[in-house]
Amino acid sequence: MDTQTQAPYKRFRPERYKPQMALSWWWQKPTYLLYILRELTSVFVATYAVILLLTLRALGAGGEAWSDWLTTLQSPGMIALHLVILLFAVYHSLTWFSLAPTALVLRIKDYTVPAKALVVAHVVIWLLCSIAIAAIVLTR
Amino acid sequence: MQKSIKIEVKRYIPEKQPTPFYQEYEIPLEPKWGVLDALTYIKDEMDGTLSFRWSCHMGVCGSCGMMVNGQPALTCATFLEEYLPGPIRIEPLDHFRVIRDLVIDTDDFMGKLKRVKPWLIPVEEKPLSEGENKQTPAELAAFKQYTLCINCLLCYSACPVVGLNETFVGPAAIALAQRYNYDSRDQGQAERHDVLLDHGGAFDCTLIGECSRACPKHVDPTGAIQRYKADGALEYWKRLILPRGAASK
Numbered sequence A: 001m002d003t004q005t006q007a008p009y010k011r012f013r014p015e016r017y018k019p020q021m022a023l024s025w026w027w028q029k030p031t032y033l034l035y036i037l038r039e040l041t042s043v044f045v046a047t048y049a050v051i052l053l054l055t056l057r058a059l060g061a062g063g064e065a066w067s068d069w070l071t072t073l074q075s076p077g078m079i080a081l082h083l084v085i086l087l088f089a090v091y092h093s094l095t096w097f098s099l100a101p102t103a104l105v106l107r108i109k110d111y112t113v114p115a116k117a118l119v120v121a122h123v124v125i126w127l128l129c130s131i132a133i134a135a136i137v138l139t140r
Numbered sequence B: 001m002q003k004s005i006k007i008e009v010k011r012y013i014p015e016k017q018p019t020p021f022y023q024e025y026e027i028p029l030e031p032k033w034g035v036l037d038a039l040t041y042i043k044d045e046m047d048g049t050l051s052f053r054w055s056c057h058m059g060v061c062g063s064c065g066m067m068v069n070g071q072p073a074l075t076c077a078t079f080l081e082e083y084l085p086g087p088i089r090i091e092p093l094d095h096f097r098v099i100r101d102l103v104i105d106t107d108d109f110m111g112k113l114k115r116v117k118p119w120l121i122p123v124e125e126k127p128l129s130e131g132e133n134k135q136t137p138a139e140l141a142a143f144k145q146y147t148l149c150i151n152c153l154l155c156y157s158a159c160p161v162v163g164l165n166e167t168f169v170g171p172a173a174i175a176l177a178q179r180y181n182y183d184s185r186d187q188g189q190a191e192r193h194d195v196l197l198d199h200g201g202a203f204d205c206t207l208i209g210e211c212s213r214a215c216p217k218h219v220d221p222t223g224a225i226q227r228y229k230a231d232g233a234l235e236y237w238k239r240l241i242l243p244r245g246a247a248s249k
């Protein structure tokens, strides 16, 4: 975007010092770090998507491939990986829902629904859905 | 009781040396002094060459923004007490070109602000004889929060995207665009979409949220930008699908 709308002031003080951002900027404030972690969650979510695809492939192949894959999934490394992915997925969801009120302003007549209520509503619905899915999967 | 406090000021004096350096001042610790009072003391009593901006001394003019111990702050509304025992490090606002010492170049921001047309754009000018443009309290509430911006630029300093991407129009400019977009008397949305949907517009924001944490006036630029993204995405698809000119009024 060209932002120049007028000639810059140059007459008496033409020099400018242009600061450079440190490569480690994301490390310099806890809020930046939390943001980078949130962005990083996508890597773990993508990893899980790949695991899911591999699971489907093994299921399609059936028989030995499937039982081999099940053994792989039960290895300590895989379980640890799943725990890490779960952690990041939960963090991702929580940050996502906590940001919901920034985009969503709910006005009912003259009353603005408070941001906290929106976050709580999102989280409650998310928990209910998770419990429902868990109930369906685990009771089968 | 502590009697004095050390102030480290980042100085840039182009005629002396091409890069900034830090200078330390030991000043008396007055219990009710703001950081701005400390700088004023240094300038009046110790070193008249120190340059910084200020005007109102009461958090409304938006000219005294600086980095105080790494955080963007209005120095007139930030007190020495908060930083005991010190030292306090004062630097020019991050991401801006520096003219001298703590004085930043705001030209780039002014240019960006103009781009988003932060003024009322009515479809047709109403003659004066028809009287004022009335608004209901609800219509005012739709944008009032965004009118509170004092252009202090703390949000620009807080935002890493501003630092990494020079074309990004930035938090306050988008909040001020929204201030007019949500005004019932305004019909300039289409013109602002042209800027905000473009490169450097609202979609360059990666939702870090630091601008809203830094804002001393609770403008919540993060919210303004997210709400724009929702409106802008809709407009983008309308422009893609609908025949020319049918999208935004």
Ligand code: SF4
Residues within 6 Å of the ligand: B148, B149, B150, B151, B152, B153, B154, B155, B156, B171, B172, B175, B211, B214, B215, B216, B217, B218, B219, B220, B221
């Ligand atoms: S949005 Fe807030 S931080 Fe940004 S310029 Fe306006 S008042 Fe300052």
Ligand code: FES
Residues within 6 Å of the ligand: B054, B055, B056, B057, B058, B059, B060, B061, B062, B063, B064, B065, B074, B075, B076, B077
């Ligand atoms: S001097 Fe005006 S806002 Fe600080």
